[in-house]
Amino acid sequence: MTAQLINGKELSAVLKQEMKGEVQELKQQGLTPHLTVVLVGENPASKSYVKGKEKAAAETGISSSLIELPESTSEAELLQIIKDLNTDESVHGILVQLPLPKQISEQQVIETIHPDKDVDGFHPSNIGKMMTGEDTFLPCTPYGIITMLKSKNIEIEGKHAVIIGRSNIVGKPVGQLLLNENATVTYCHSKTKNLKELAATADILVAAIGKAHAITADYIKNGAVVIDVGINRQADGTLTGDVDFESAKEKASYITPVPRGVGPMTITMLLKNTIKAAKGLSTIE
Ligand code: NAD
Numbered sequence: 650m651t652a653q654l655i656n657g658k659e660l661s662a663v664l665k666q667e668m669k670g671e672v673q674e675l676k677q678q679g680l681t682p683h684l685t686v687v688l689v690g691e692n693p694a695s696k697s698y699v700k701g702k703e704k705a706a707a708e709t710g711i712s713s714s715l716i717e718l719p720e721s722t723s724e725a726e727l728l729q730i731i732k733d734l735n736t737d738e739s740v741h742g743i744l745v746q747l748p749l750p751k752q753i754s755e756q757q758v759i760e761t762i763h764p765d766k767d768v769d770g771f772h773p774s775n776i777g778k779m780m781t782g783e784d785t786f787l788p789c790t791p792y793g794i795i796t797m798l799k800s801k802n803i804e805i806e807g808k809h810a811v812i813i814g815r816s817n818i819v820g821k822p823v824g825q826l827l828l829n830e831n832a833t834v835t836y837c838h839s840k841t842k843n844l845k846e847l848a849a850t851a852d853i854l855v856a857a858i859g860k861a862h863a864i865t866a867d868y869i870k871n872g873a874v875v876i877d878v879g880i881n882r883q884a885d886g887t888l889t890g891d892v893d894f895e896s897a898k899e900k901a902s903y904i905t906p907v908p909r910g911v912g913p914m915t916i917t918m919l920l921k922n923t924i925k926a927a928k929g930l931s932t933i934e
Contacts, residue, residue, distance in 0.1 A: 793914025814857030
């Protein structure tokens with residue numbers, strides 16, 4: 650069997666086209682969704698992510714601005730900037746690019762962003778709403794993964810989903826969203842015993858580890874849906890996933906490539922959240 654690709658780049662293009670129309674309509678009503686990105690320090694990967702976000706926003710007509718702060722910025726300074734953005738009516742979404750310099754607590758920052766402007770979906774109040782299944786901002790990568798599965802009409806209900814990785818931004822929330830869709834969910838992580846055996850029972854296998862090609866064909870059940878979240882830079886500078894794509898695609902029914910898989914969807918869902926934030930502005934005091 651050769652798996653069908655779930656191409657995140659193509660799906661993103663379709664979704665961005667839809668959003669462009671929606672943004673045009675909002676603009677006609679006098680509302681231009683606006684995303685403010687805060688970048689602290691000189692991390693080259695962060696700079697490139699931020700560029701990607703600005704470019705994607707521009708493609709859909711969403712306006713964006715970038716606040717660049719020096720590496721030496723104190724936590725108090727950053728928190729004050731966030732508080733100002735919280736009360737700035739022209740700003741609908743706030744994104745503070747992670748990671749932050751070590752003198753700044755990421756959790757403090759996440760908790761200071763107003764939940765109604767939290768387009769990353771990291772605020773504890775939004776995470777709580779996600780858990781109880783209330784309407785809220787969903788974290789972008791897990792939201793992108795669910796959107797990819799739905800785009801192919803892949804059945805989730807009653808399926809066994811195995812998530813490898815338990816980070817707060819990918820592993821934990823993607824498991825929760827699959828549970829919300831009535832999957833039976835198993836979480837695996839660095840301390841899991843018999844990882845291979847567990848993975849090989851998955852109908853839907855999500856790899857979010859950060860280790861190139863860690864998931865080979867013997868971790869995959871025949872016909873499984875394989876979602877590769879990993880982004881690993883190889884010695885030659887190219888990017889690759891956590892899944893050994895060449896062998897995995899012979900066993901899977903569907904598979905996401907890296908690049909052009911989950912990565913582009915993450916940015917696209919950020920734009921969706923920004924539009925949602927713009928529409929919901931009236932709820933902010
Ligand atoms: P993380 O480092 O916070 O978490 C990694 C997880 O993998 C941990 O929970 C750990 O327990 C688990 N793990 C580590 N080694 C393992 C092993 N040998 N066996 C089983 N589990 C193991 O990383 P993260 O932020 O969740 O990101 C994971 C990967 O996804 C990275 O490659 C990252 O670059 C990528 N990522 C991609 C996107 C995207 O948009 N596609 C978004 C976020 C992260």
